Structures are given as C-alpha cells and as structure tokens.
Amino acid sequence: MEDNQLFRMDNIGIVVESLDDAIAFFEEIGLQLEGRGIIEGEWAGRVTGLGDQQVEIAMMATPDGHSRIELSRFLKPTVIADHRMAPVNALGYLRVMFTVNDIDEMVARLMKHDAQLVGEVVQYENAYRLCYIRGPEGILIGLAEPLGNK
Numbered sequence: 073m074e075d076n077q078l079f080r081m082d083n084i085g086i087v088v089e090s091l092d093d094a095i096a097f098f099e100e101i102g103l104q105l106e107g108r109g110i111i112e113g114e115w116a117g118r119v120t121g122l123g124d125q126q127v128e129i130a131m132m133a134t135p136d137g138h139s140r141i142e143l144s145r146f147l148k149p150t151v152i153a154d155h156r157m158a159p160v161n162a163l164g165y166l167r168v169m170f171t172v173n174d175i176d177e178m179v180a181r182l183m184k185h186d187a188q189l190v191g192e193v194v195q196y197e198n199a200y201r202l203c204y205i206r207g208p209e210g211i212l213i214g215l216a217e218p219l220g221n222k
Contacts, residue, residue: 083131083140084168086211087151091130093208094143097185101170101178101213103132103141110147122149141168156210160190167204169214175201178215182207195219 088094095105112126126147133140160167172178175193182205190204190212201217 081139083142084166085142085144086166087144087146088209088211089145089151090208091128091143091145093185094211095130095132097182097187097207097211098132098141098143100181100185101172102135104135106131106133106140125149160204160212167212167214169216171216171218173217175203175215175217179203179205 086094091108095108099105108128108130110126110128112124114124116127117123117125128145128147130143131140132143155162155164179187179189179193185208187205187207190206193201193203195201198219200219203215205213205215207213
C-alpha cells in the first residue's frame with residue numbers, strides 16, 4: 073500500500089444528549105456496544121479545537137465488525153448548536169444507512185424506541201425497499217431492504 077492511500081474509514085460520530093437512549097436504539101438495529109468511557113483533557117481538546125474537554129463516548133460496531141458509530145455526550149464544554157431536527161436537505165446533515173433483512177419488522181422494533189418514519193417505506197424498482205427513520209434525539213437513519221434475495 074502506498075503511504076498516501078486511505079487505510080479505512082474508522083467511524084462516524086454522532087453527538088447526543090442521552091448515551092443510554094442512543095445505545096439502546098442502535099442495539100435494536102443490531103449494532104453491538106464495544107466500549108464506553110470518558111475522554112478528557114487538554115490533549116483531546118487539541119484534536120477537536122475545543123480546549124479542555126470532557127466527553128463520554130460509546131463505540132458501537134456493526135455485526136460484521138467493519139463499521140462503527142461513535143456516540144458522544146459532551147460534559148464540557150457545553151453543546152452550542154442543535155441540528156437534530158434539521159430537514160434531510162439541510163447542508164452538512166448526516167444520515168447513516170443500514171441494510172436490513174425485513175424493513176417492516178425493523179421499523180416496528182424501532183417504533184418501540186419512539187422512532188418515527190420521516191416519510192414512508194417505498195420501493196425502488198425491483199431492487200430495494202427504503203425509508204428514513206428519526207430515532208431518539210432526532211437521529212436520522214436510513215433503512216434499505218434488498219429485494220430479489222427472498
């Protein structure tokens with residue numbers, strides 16, 4: 073591998089108010105909690121540009137172990153902006169897409185965590201059934217059920 077090539081994508085970060093609610097939501101999807109802890113100190117603030125910080129994080133991994141979501145709850149400094157309920161066409165907005173075996177069953181399970189459909193479950197040609205879901209704190213995810221394997 074050349075020195076300047078990308079090695080891998082490590083994780084996607086999402087800032088939340090309640091780690092417990094976010095962990096439960098992503099566990100319902102099928103991610104596994106790898107670990108939880110506090111990241112703090114001047115060194116961490118040098119990375120983020122926030123100065124002295126204290127952040128509780130939880131690392132969630134997909135069942136195949138190839139992808140991760142880092143959930144962060146800032147203890148200090150305090151959160152200064154809130155983009156959770158921005159519409160899906162807002163600049164810089166993030167959503168994570170998951171492939172599932174049964175989209176209807178997954179939507180029903182996520183509704184038990186106060187998730188809401190953004191629009192509706194739709195079918196794209198003969199390839200996928202798709203939807204967007206807002207989970208706890210307005211976290212936006214996409215679900216895709218591949219067709220043709222059934």
